[in-house]
Amino acid sequence: MLLQTAVSSVRRGLPRHSWASSCRIADTVLSGQQQQRFASEPCTSLGRMFAGNPELQNVFNQTNQTLGGQPKKLLKTVALAAQAAIATGELPGEAIEGICQKHCALHVGPDAFGVVGANILGTIEDLLTKDQAVLDAWGALYGDIANVFITREAEINKEVAAVPGSWSGRRKFVMAKKEKVSSSVTRFKFEPVDGQPTPDFEPGKFTTIWVPVEEEGPYGHYSEQPRHYTLAVPRKKEDANTGMSISVKKDGLISRILHAAETGTEWELSAPHGCFVMSGVEKLWLSSQDAPVVFISAGVGITPVLAMLENIYVTRPATWLHASQDGAVHPYRERLREIAAVRGGELQRRVWYSNPLPEDGHPGGNETSPHMFNVAKYHYEGRMDLAMSELEEITHLGNEEAHYYMCGPEGFMDAQRDTLVKLGVAEDRIHWEGF
Numbered sequence: 193m194l195l196q197t198a199v200s201s202v203r204r205g206l207p208r209h210s211w212a213s214s215c216r217i218a219d220t221v222l223s224g225q226q227q228q229r230f231a232s233e234p235c236t237s238l239g240r241m242f243a244g245n246p247e248l249q250n251v252f253n254q255t256n257q258t259l260g261g262q263p264k265k266l267l268k269t270v271a272l273a274a275q276a277a278i279a280t281g282e283l284p285g286e287a288i289e290g291i292c293q294k295h296c297a298l299h300v301g302p303d304a305f306g307v308v309g310a311n312i313l314g315t316i317e318d319l320l321t322k323d324q325a326v327l328d329a330w331g332a333l334y335g336d337i338a339n340v341f342i343t344r345e346a347e348i349n350k351e352v353a354a355v356p357g358s359w360s361g362r363r364k365f366v367m368a369k370k371e372k373v374s375s376s377v378t379r380f381k382f383e384p385v386d387g388q389p390t391p392d393f394e395p396g397k398f399t400t401i402w403v404p405v406e407e408e409g410p411y412g413h414y415s416e417q418p419r420h421y422t423l424a425v426p427r428k429k430e431d432a433n434t435g436m437s438i439s440v441k442k443d444g445l446i447s448r449i450l451h452a453a454e455t456g457t458e459w460e461l462s463a464p465h466g467c468f469v470m471s472g473v474e475k476l477w478l479s480s481q482d483a484p485v486v487f488i489s490a491g492v493g494i495t496p497v498l499a500m501l502e503n504i505y506v507t508r509p510a511t512w513l514h515a516s517q518d519g520a521v522h523p524y525r526e527r528l529r530e531i532a533a534v535r536g537g538e539l540q541r542r543v544w545y546s547n548p549l550p551e552d553g554h555p556g557g558n559e560t561s562p563h564m565f566n567v568a569k570y571h572y573e574g575r576m577d578l579a580m581s582e583l584e585e586i587t588h589l590g591n592e593e594a595h596y597y598m599c600g601p602e603g604f605m606d607a608q609r610d611t612l613v614k615l616g617v618a619e620d621r622i623h624w625e626g627f
Contacts, residue, residue, distance in 0.1 A: 248304075298418055367453055399464055407445075421438035468597070488597070488598040494523050510535075537562070579611055
């Protein structure tokens with residue numbers, strides 16, 4: 193009964209209770225300890241969802257499903273959203289916006305919320321309680337949360353459609369060029385098959401590419417997998433609106449398929465989406481011209497940071513911190529050194545190599561001049577440590593107007609976010625995008 197109610201409630205777009213009412217009920221009948229368990233348990237009931245809806249395997253990242261990361265993340269997102277709604281009456285805006293942008297890039301429709309919701313609520317029933325009051329309360333709260341997503345995603349779809357050169361759904365592109373930018377990262381240029389212009393986009397936006405596969409998973413056969421990749425900013429003005437470029441690290445199954453693909457092959461891409469964009473930095477500087485910005489990246493997470501740094505046309509205080517294994521796998525190293533040299537002291541740059549190669553030389557290049565040290569190949573050996581006393585000034589830890597923009601693997605970002613919070617940085621000044 194609960195699952196049917198949740199599905200029909202979402203499809204109607206009408207919550208069963210008012211927002212405040214459903215929050216009070218859920219808070220009353222589900223303890224904090226139960227909410228904590230809900231957020232940390234793997235979503236075994238997603239297997240039920242794929243078994244009953246095998247076509248959804250083409251939407252969800254099946255590698256993450258196998259490893260268990262995505263099911264846990266899904267439950268954690270719902271649990272944290274519910275906890276925020278219960279505590280404050282509001283959802284965590286930045287996290288919700290990022291999810292909505294990815295849903296729109298994947299063309300997730302309102303009906304999908306009913307399917308996913310039924311299985312999430314089934315998980316609550318399996319893991320926590322069969323008490324009908326609890327189940328009814330969470331069914332109502334999930335319906336309210338889903339409606340927030342559905343409303344915002346309808347707005348995003350209209351915003352994207354209004355951009356000249358944009359499109360709805362998928363558009364066919366041809367892989368026109370491949371360029372290695374490190375030993376493990378390749379930059380791909382895609383040009384539209386129809387020959388029509390592609391849209392302008394803010395630095396930091398991503399596209400979604402659908403990669404054909406023929407795989408047998410735990411829940412049956414699936415024929416394609418989507419992946420989100422940050423768009424690289426065109427290097428020349430004349431290249432704008434002629435296509436879209438992405439940088440891909442050769443890592444898992446899908447990235448290896450892309451790396452092995454020949455130029456001239458056709459692919460389907462989404463229009464640009466995303467909220468980890470340059471306008472967020474620009475709005476910050478409009479409100480406070482001296483507000484420092486600290487960019488923190490790891491691996492191929494450098495792509496959106498590079499796009500932003502290349503588009504800072506005004507002189508503002510900025511710091512860029514990056515972590516990589518060594519110089520061979522460090523994408524765009526020379527380009528970032530060039531930007532730092534041109535910007536001088538206005539862009540402070542620090543790089544960590546966890547396992548530097550002999551050709552990488554000594555940390556800091558044994559330079560004593562601040563300018564030459566700033567443009568060295570790398571500065572520290574080991575893992576990034578934001579608590580280093582020598583970083584305190586350039587990370588602006590004592591400045592309550594400073595904002596921090598992170599991009600990289602989830603574990604890396606969790607570690608850096610935890611360190612920043614321990615060092616006194618408010619969480620609403622920390623922004624991130626996962627890779």
